[in-house]
Amino acid sequence: MTQITDTERPTGSPAGTPTGSTAGSTSDATIDAAGRAALDRPVVPLRHPLRWIAAAVVLVVLLNFVETLFTNEQWGWPAVGKWLFSPAILTGLQLTLVATALSAVISFAGGIVVAIGRLSRNPVLSGLAWGYVWLFRSVPLILVLVFLYNLGSLYPTIGIGVPFGPQFEVPTANVLGDLAIGVIGLSLSEIAYASEIVRAGVLAVDHGQHEAAQALGLPRRRQFVRVILPQALRSIVPAFVNQIVGLLKASSLLFYVSLLDLFGVVQNLSSTYPTDIIPLLVVATIWYLALTSAVSIVQYYVERWTARGSVRALPPTPFQRLRSVVRRGSGRGKNDGKAI
Amino acid sequence: MSATIGIHGAVKAFGENVVIDGVDLSLPSGSVTVILGPSGSGKSTLLRAINHLEPLDRGVVTVGGETIGVRVRTGRDGVPRYKELPERLILRQRSRIGFVFQHFNLFPHLTALENVAEGPIASGVPAATARARAQTLLERVGLGDRGATRPRQLSGGQQQRVAIARALALEPSVVLLDEPTSALDPELVGEVLGVIADLAESGTTLVIVTHEVAFAREVADHVVFLDHGRIVEQGPPAQLIDDPQHPRTRDFLSRVR
Numbered sequence: 182m183t184q185i186t187d188t189e190r191p192t193g194s195p196a197g198t199p200t201g202s203t204a205g206s207t208s209d210a211t212i213d214a215a216g217r218a219a220l221d222r223p224v225v226p227l228r229h230p231l232r233w234i235a236a237a238v239v240l241v242v243l244l245n246f247v248e249t250l251f252t253n254e255q256w257g258w259p260a261v262g263k264w265l266f267s268p269a270i271l272t273g274l275q276l277t278l279v280a281t282a283l284s285a286v287i288s289f290a291g292g293i294v295v296a297i298g299r300l301s302r303n304p305v306l307s308g309l310a311w312g313y314v315w316l317f318r319s320v321p322l323i324l325v326l327v328f329l330y331n332l333g334s335l336y337p338t339i340g341i342g343v344p345f346g347p348q349f350e351v352p353t354a355n356v357l358g359d360l361a362i363g364v365i366g367l368s369l370s371e372i373a374y375a376s377e378i379v380r381a382g383v384l385a386v387d388h389g390q391h392e393a394a395q396a397l398g399l400p401r402r403r404q405f406v407r408v409i410l411p412q413a414l415r416s417i418v419p420a421f422v423n424q425i426v427g428l429l430k431a432s433s434l435l436f437y438v439s440l441l442d443l444f445g446v447v448q449n450l451s452s453t454y455p456t457d458i459i460p461l462l463v464v465a466t467i468w469y470l471a472l473t474s475a476v477s478i479v480q481y482y483v484e485r486w487t488a489r490g491s492v493r494a495l496p497p498t499p500f501q502r503l504r505s506v507v508r509r510g511s512g513r514g515k516n517d518g519k520a521i
Numbered sequence: 522m523s524a525t526i527g528i529h530g531a532v533k534a535f536g537e538n539v540v541i542d543g544v545d546l547s548l549p550s551g552s553v554t555v556i557l558g559p560s561g562s563g564k565s566t567l568l569r570a571i572n573h574l575e576p577l578d579r580g581v582v583t584v585g586g587e588t589i590g591v592r593v594r595t596g597r598d599g600v601p602r603y604k605e606l607p608e609r610l611i612l613r614q615r616s617r618i619g620f621v622f623q624h625f626n627l628f629p630h631l632t633a634l635e636n637v638a639e640g641p642i643a644s645g646v647p648a649a650t651a652r653a654r655a656q657t658l659l660e661r662v663g664l665g666d667r668g669a670t671r672p673r674q675l676s677g678g679q680q681q682r683v684a685i686a687r688a689l690a691l692e693p694s695v696v697l698l699d700e701p702t703s704a705l706d707p708e709l710v711g712e713v714l715g716v717i718a719d720l721a722e723s724g725t726t727l728v729i730v731t732h733e734v735a736f737a738r739e740v741a742d743h744v745v746f747l748d749h750g751r752i753v754e755q756g757p758p759a760q761l762i763d764d765p766q767h768p769r770t771r772d773f774l775s776r777v778r
Binding site: 335387389390393396397398399400401403407409411412459470489490491492 | 572610640643671
């Protein structure tokens, strides 16, 4: 620091002898002797004592709570350990994962289809797509699920046929198993949200990209798949992952259509083992936290992939950063000067 | 490799605002035409009408004798009309007309090489052939070593040169350039104009909308001055730029120089 001050700002003698240069004479006019003496030392940045106090207060409150985790027997940590990997919980977890994964894939594909419908210049198609979104965004998911569950009493058989011609019909209950009802119900409402996310992403792509694709004479489908969608994904992915996290938790509503997902299993076990209610809720919390964290990690890498081309250089991933720190620590001298 | 361009009775309005007001223009094969005019004179719209990016309300454009975006059909009343072609056919016609945009409009998620190869691959050229040809084109615009680079990592001048290579990849008979240097920093204009001048030598029919009057004088065989959607004056650069006859042309030239 002092080297820089010495070379860049020759301060001359403290007595203030004029140096003759114009720079010297202006500084003489604007700063006094103390100011000139201070030129040799680094500038002291503003301190923020209140920040430290606020942080301390918050930490004290937090530590108070953390203390209760250890002192309050009601948390029942041994029971948490017992239930965390129990077969019943893992079965419920499996259902949560399957229902969420299936619904996420279906709603992403369906969302693209409905979004294309809404962006279509065909007023019937865009009207239908709008109506679909309107309907399933308005109705609570639980109502959709219970409705589907009772579909058998509304339409005892379902089928398709030539109007006034031969009909093909099967009993509703034979076609729609419980899991199918759950996944269809989740997907129906998720598609409505996903389509809006996809539509927003497509609208966010610069108009010039559409024009360039048209000017090159790319066929319509290739324009969308090769040029527009990859760029739209950049804004679609964060919003859609948010939806998946919501879906993960919304799948707990499957309990109401007699599907035992993670939350359903916890509910059932709580009524059988009333003393373990708190530990079981903790188990469910831990698993939901783990699942959401896993989704977030995947999101990080998917976002890096969709960001290619939109930033000049990608920052290193936490893993790459860790590796470069390790390598620098162990192989100092050997790897010096090499780009990592 | 080159074709004539004909514009016949072109009219285009956006709502009440008439931007092209009866333009007739005939450009011989291999010619280099510069369209000059104040902003809002309709020059960009006219250029975009040539490849049907902007459909005309009235009139027709021909490239190499083929009507673009429309064909004449005689209705049941016995009256002939221009009817718009199916989109598939319009897209096929566009693939034979190169277009270079003011803001490059390169695909940011694709590398320079992929940008150039995209058009040919979409039109059925085998990927390996298209990529080899794209590499040759990048070399031609002086960017042979930047094929793996994405557009954002290139300077504006380099991006526009990639865009020119992309427009040439489909071996068009006509290349349209819409203010190709207007979005560039002054020190980058020269490299792009150099590439366009080389292109002019190659015999492809070029139509350029630009404000670079000095460049127009050097490269163009024909200069068209447009104002309020009409051709005010046209002729060889020596005549139109150095000795303009119409007061509006003189007024415009005195302001851009």
